[in-house]
Amino acid sequence: MSTTSDQGAGRVAVITGASSGIGEATARALAASGHRLALLARRGDRIRALADEVGNGAIAIEADVTDRDSISKAAARVKAELGGTDILVNNAGIMLLAPFTADGHDDHRRMIEANLLGAMTVTEVFLDQLRDGSGDLVNLSSVAGRTARPGNAVYAATKWGLNGWSEALRQELQPDVRVIVIEPGAVATELTDHITYPDAKHAAEQMYKQLAITADDIAEVIAFAVTRPQRMSLNEILVRPTAQA
Ligand SMILES: NC(=O)c1ccc[n+]([C@@H]2O[C@H](COP(=O)([O-])OP(=O)(O)OC[C@H]3O[C@@H](n4cnc5c(N)ncnc54)[C@H](OP(=O)(O)O)[C@@H]3O)[C@@H](O)[C@H]2O)c1
Numbered sequence: 001m002s003t004t005s006d007q008g009a010g011r012v013a014v015i016t017g018a019s020s021g022i023g024e025a026t027a028r029a030l031a032a033s034g035h036r037l038a039l040l041a042r043r044g045d046r047i048r049a050l051a052d053e054v055g056n057g058a059i060a061i062e063a064d065v066t067d068r069d070s071i072s073k074a075a076a077r078v079k080a081e082l083g084g085t086d087i088l089v090n091n092a093g094i095m096l097l098a099p100f101t102a103d104g105h106d107d108h109r110r111m112i113e114a115n116l117l118g119a120m121t122v123t124e125v126f127l128d129q130l131r132d133g134s135g136d137l138v139n140l141s142s143v144a145g146r147t148a149r150p151g152n153a154v155y156a157a158t159k160w161g162l163n164g165w166s167e168a169l170r171q172e173l174q175p176d177v178r179v180i181v182i183e184p185g186a187v188a189t190e191l192t193d194h195i196t197y198p199d200a201k202h203a204a205e206q207m208y209k210q211l212a213i214t215a216d217d218i219a220e221v222i223a224f225a226v227t228r229p230q231r232m233s234l235n236e237i238l239v240r241p242t243a244q245a
Pocket of ligand 1: 023042064092118141143187188
């Protein structure tokens with residue numbers, strides 16, 4: 001399967017959450033297919049090192065998806081330094097699994113603000129740039145956007161929300177912008193490191209240890225989707241480890 005086509009070389013991709021996991025792997029995959037990159041995350045040291053590594057004019061921009069000002073500044077830099085945005089990958093996210101109780105209030109807010117409102121804010125700020133050419137909007141949802149389970153209520157709500165929002169955008173933005181929703185199952189990244197509820201963290205780590213696929217597996221799928229000819233659109237892609245229930 002080739003991930004390159006005439007849709008690749010020279011297009012500018014903005015990736016949120018590029019400092020680890022799927023975002024970092026996607027940066028490497030898109031750089032390999034000739035894309036120019038803007039890498040966004042809060043951990044500036046990581047994205048600066050990655051920008052140096054992938055080269056081809058990649059820029060690193062410290063930005064928090066829950067801080068609209070930092071995203072507006074990032075969009076201005078991308079316009080000035082790379083000429084605009086062809087592909088926006090809304091990847092930044094957190095998964096704070098726990099049974100739903102009042103104790104989880106802070107975690108609930110953090111997930112909604114980063115996963116759902118964050119993606120909306122970044123998209124709203126970059127939308128004019130995406131519409132300028134034939135843009136691609138890639139939203140990182142999850143299997144949890146289709147299957148809710150005990151312990152993932154709010155995380156699932158953010159991903160179900162992302163799916164509904166994406167489907168409306170698909171219809172509103174066609175044919176100027178392709179909307180591509182990626183729904184991974186378990187992928188070995190830093191995602192489980194941030195879970196604050198010990199039992200849920202332990203259970204997730206055990207499950208991931210047994211069957212998780214790699215961030216590169218998902219990055220290849222994203223690179224494939226955005227390099228298809230403009231006439232076609234891979235709108236929703238569900239990718240599970242083969243052994244995942
Ligand atoms: N791993 C899985 O099993 C899996 C499965 C389905 C879906 N996903 C989704 O895939 C996406 C990427 O997750 P991952 O697995 O690669 O996890 P990860 O390794 O923890 O990466 C998450 C990224 O999001 C960034 N981020 C978090 N909050 C942010 C904020 N407020 N502002 C800016 N950046 C922020 C982090 O960067 P900084 O901390 O440096 O800001 C980091 O680069 C998430 O949306 C996740 O829900 C993952």
